[in-house]
Amino acid sequence: MTTQTATSAVPDEQPLLEVSGLSKTYKAKGGGLRPRSRPEVKALHDVSFDIVRGETVGLVGESGSGKSTAASCVLRLVEPDAGSIRFDGIDVRGLPRGELRRLRARMQMVFQDPYGSLDPRFSVRELVEEPLLVHGERDEATRRDRAVQMLERVGLSAAQAERNAHAFSGGQRQRIAIARALVMNPDLVVLDEPVTALDVSVQAQVLNLLTSLQRELNLTYLFIVHDLAVAQYLCHRIAVMYRGEIVELATAQELFARPLHPYTVTLLMAAPVPDPDVMDARRSVFQDPATAQGDGTAQGCPLRPRCPVGAQRAACATSHPALREVAPGHKAACHFPGEMLTTTTAPLGGAPSSL
Structure with a gap:
C-alpha cells in the first residue's frame, strides 16, 4: 500500500470535538510509599485540539507521551483534573453519569489489542449486538440484523457470525471490534493504535477499511498512533505529543514537508x-x-x-x-x-x- 496524505477537511466547519486545557496527573505506583508520599506523574498538561466532522486527527508520540490518556479523557473513561471537552456543543465533563452513558452511543472506541478486547465466551454476533442491547434495543431480530449487516460491511460474512472470536485471526478480530464500535452509528470513533498488534500486510487492509468506512459513513476519527507512516496515510491533521504536551500541530502534508x-x-x-x-x-x-x-x-x-x-x-x-x-x-x-x-x-x- 503506497502512503498517501489524507485530503484536508473543511477548516471553517464547526468542530465536532473541542478539547481545551486538558490536564491529568497520576500518583506513581509502588516504592513502598503511602499514596500521599508518592511522586506525581504529569500525564497531560494543557492539551488542546479540535476535530471537525469527517476529519481524522492523529495523536503521535513515543510510549508514555500521553496519547492514550488523552483519548480516555475525551470519552471520560478517565476523569481529567482540568480542562474542557465539548462534543457537538455538549459539555462532556459536566454530564451526569446517565446522560454520559447515552452520549457514548455517539462516541465509540476501538482498542489496540484485538485479542484482549473481545470476550471469548460470546459469539461474534453477540459481541457486535451487545452495544445495541446496552443502549436499549430490546428487539432481538433488529439487533441480529444490524449486527450481521455491520459484520458484512467490515468484510466478514453472515456465516461467520455464530463462531466465537477465538476462531479468528488478529486482523479478523480487529474487524469484529470495528463492527462492534460502528453498530451504534457513532459520530466519533477513537482508534487507540488499532493496527499496532497486526502484521504489516494486515495493517494495510485494516487501514484501507477504516478509510472506506469513514468516507461511506461520514465518520470522524481520533487516531492514537506511534507509527508516522500510518499517521501520514490516515490522518488529515497530526498533533505530536511529548511528555504529556502537544508540541506541534499541523496538516499531515505540512508536518512531513x-x-x-x-x-x-x-x-x-x-x-x-x-x-x-x-x-x-x-x-x-x-x-x-x-x-x-x-x-x-x-x-x-x-x-x-x-x-x-x-x-x-x-x-x-x-x-x-x-x-x-x-x-x-x-x-x-x-x-x-x-x-x-x-x-x-x-x-x-x-x-x-x-x-
Whole structure:
C-alpha cells in the first residue's frame, strides 16, 4: 500500500470535538510509599485540539507521551483534573453519569489489542449486538440484523457470525471490534493504535477499511498512533505529543514537508532507511533519553536536555514554550521553530513510503 496524505477537511466547519486545557496527573505506583508520599506523574498538561466532522486527527508520540490518556479523557473513561471537552456543543465533563452513558452511543472506541478486547465466551454476533442491547434495543431480530449487516460491511460474512472470536485471526478480530464500535452509528470513533498488534500486510487492509468506512459513513476519527507512516496515510491533521504536551500541530502534508519542532524532526529521523550511514548520522543529532542529562524543568522547555537547538539557549532553560501558530494552520511549542532543519546536516528522509 503506497502512503498517501489524507485530503484536508473543511477548516471553517464547526468542530465536532473541542478539547481545551486538558490536564491529568497520576500518583506513581509502588516504592513502598503511602499514596500521599508518592511522586506525581504529569500525564497531560494543557492539551488542546479540535476535530471537525469527517476529519481524522492523529495523536503521535513515543510510549508514555500521553496519547492514550488523552483519548480516555475525551470519552471520560478517565476523569481529567482540568480542562474542557465539548462534543457537538455538549459539555462532556459536566454530564451526569446517565446522560454520559447515552452520549457514548455517539462516541465509540476501538482498542489496540484485538485479542484482549473481545470476550471469548460470546459469539461474534453477540459481541457486535451487545452495544445495541446496552443502549436499549430490546428487539432481538433488529439487533441480529444490524449486527450481521455491520459484520458484512467490515468484510466478514453472515456465516461467520455464530463462531466465537477465538476462531479468528488478529486482523479478523480487529474487524469484529470495528463492527462492534460502528453498530451504534457513532459520530466519533477513537482508534487507540488499532493496527499496532497486526502484521504489516494486515495493517494495510485494516487501514484501507477504516478509510472506506469513514468516507461511506461520514465518520470522524481520533487516531492514537506511534507509527508516522500510518499517521501520514490516515490522518488529515497530526498533533505530536511529548511528555504529556502537544508540541506541534499541523496538516499531515505540512508536518512531513516542514516539521518545525525538534522533536518532530527526531521522530521523522527515526524512520528506518536501508542505509546504515544515514541512520548513524541521524542518531548522532539527538540525545537518547537514557543518556540525556536532566529532565527539563517546569520553567524551561521539557525537551531541552535532549535538544541540539535549545541545550545551550537561555530562553529554553528558563521559559516553557507555549503552543503557538507559527504559520497558517501550523502550531509549534518551540522558542526556535524550524531551526533544527537549518542546522543539522543529517538527512531527514521522512516516513517509509509503504506499509
